[in-house]
Amino acid sequence: MVNTTEVLVVGGGATGTGIARDLALRGVDVTLAERRGLAGGTSGRSHSLLHSGARYAEADPVGAEECIEENRILRRIAGECIGESGGLFVQLEADDPAYFEEKYEACEERGIPAEVIDGDEARRRVPDLSEDAVRAMVVPDGVVYPSRLAAANAADARDNGATILTHAPAEGMTVEGGCIVRVELGGAADVEPDFVVNAAGTWAGQVAAMAGVELEMRPTKGVMISVYYDGLDPVLNRCRPPADGDIIVPHDTEVVLGTTSVEVDDPDDFEEEEWEVEAMFEECSKMLPPVADAEVSRRWWGVRPLYAPDEASRGGRGISRGFFVVDHAADPDDEAATGRSASPGENVENFASIVGGKLTTYRVMAEQMSDFVADRLGVDEPCLTDERPLPGADDPERLDTFVEAFDARSPSDEDVLSPSVHGAD
Structure with a gap:
């Protein structure tokens, strides 16, 4: 048996489900295929920080502005898919005060609300904060619960006519006449699509290769450790150039310590190294000393879906996490004319990939990809996802x-989900 669809989205993380929702709301017939359960890749294995844009303010103005805009939109539409924590960028005695000043000025320029408080006020807000904290900058960071976010996007897509297939990995593609005419799915019927969107994240290069297209990814792993610690309100960010162990994200009775950045060859086969775990305790405890001896609830590694050409041009970690719509119908020599990224290899007319980005910007990534696909299909309906609340947004049980x-x-938010979901008694 073979099914037909206007658009097949490969990948069921936040971006893939966001694309399926966006297109379904425009009246497009969409099928989404995910090789595991939804949010089974990078989305559900992140530190789940809802960025205010402050982390990128001085280095990437466009990315910072995207973050604060999407931060505001998610607070409006996502309800219980996010946690309203707020955030602090903490300058310790060892940190460069000039970097703090540069970040603060950049936040003001980018429209990111920021307030400077002294160390005593920071410790009043976070009683266990290190005595080495000189000052802090208050910003509107938050927490994302990616399991809920991806599932709510998929539910709205489904309720508007989309087909959501889990445990249905893409296993092969048939290309004829410069178009993908069939995609083989494990665990489900094959699909004959009019257009294929590759939203497979870290695995996007492998999916592209099925169509004879080269898409160079540069995956990097990072460890997260959730420890029992009750009472932290804001996200804590170390105010220094991004490095290992510089973020602590609060949940109800736990906090997530993160993260490392180590390049890997295979996102499915890499070593989970103990030095990374030790580094999280050593570095994060410099901001919040009690976590050094806190009991571990769980730990996990995620792999970032970084686009190699962007990483090479920016110089690697700590600069930004931009995103790109890659048009596989375009000739790389025509990139300047088209305004879109293109990839070497066989040109495929009905195929595009979305790569890079951050969990915070999943919705605008989905919007831009959906705009691209809608233009290809001749669909004139606008994006609705910036105003329409996600289903169940005000009801955590739903x-x-x-x-x-x-x-x-997913491990990122397992402690937040109701017991029936994560298997507790």
Whole structure:
């Protein structure tokens, strides 16, 4: 049996489900295929920080402005898919005060609300904050619960006519006459699409290769450790150039320590190294000393979906996490004329990839890809996702039923989900 669809989205993380929702709301017939449960890749294995843009303010103005805009949109539409924590960028005695000043001025320029408080006020807000904290900058960071976010996007897509297939990995593509005419799915019927969107994240290069297209990714792994610590309100960010162990993200009775950045060859086969775990305790405890001896709830590694040409041009970690719509119908020599990225290899007319980015910007990534696809299909309907609330946004129990329905539970937010979802008694 073979099914037909206007658009096949390969990849069921936040961006893939966001694309499926966006296109379905425009009246497009969409099928989404994910090789595991939803949010089974990078989305559900992140430190789940809702960026204010402050982390990127001085280095990437465009990325910072995207973050604060999407931060505001998600607070409006996502409800219980996010946590309203706020955030602090903490300058310790060992940190360069000039870097703090540069970041603060950049936040003001980018429209990111920021307030400087002294060390005593910072410790009043976070009683266990290090005595070495000289001052802090208050910013509107938050927490994302990616299991709920991906599941709610998929639920709205489904309710508007999309087909959501979990445990259905893309295993092969047939290209004829410069177009993908069939995609083989494990665990489900094959699909004959009019257009294929590659939203496979870290695995996007492998999916592109099925169509004879070269898409160079540069995956990097990072460890996250959730420890029992009750009472932290804001996200804590070390105010220094991005490095290992510079973020602590609060949940209800736990905090997530993160993260490292180590390049890997294979996102499915890499070593989970103990030095990374030790570094998290050593570095994060410099901001919040009690976490050094906190009991571990769980730990996990995620792999970032970094686009190699962007990483090479920017110089690697700490600069930004920009995103790109890569048009596989375009000739790389025509990139300047088209305004879009292109990839070497066989040109495929009905195929595009979205790569890079951050969990915070998933919605605008989905919007830009959906705009691109809608233009290709001749669809004139506008994007609605910046105003339309996600289903169940005000009802955590309903959100968690979506998580269960789409097998979307993930280590990033396992402690936040209702017991029936993560298997507790």
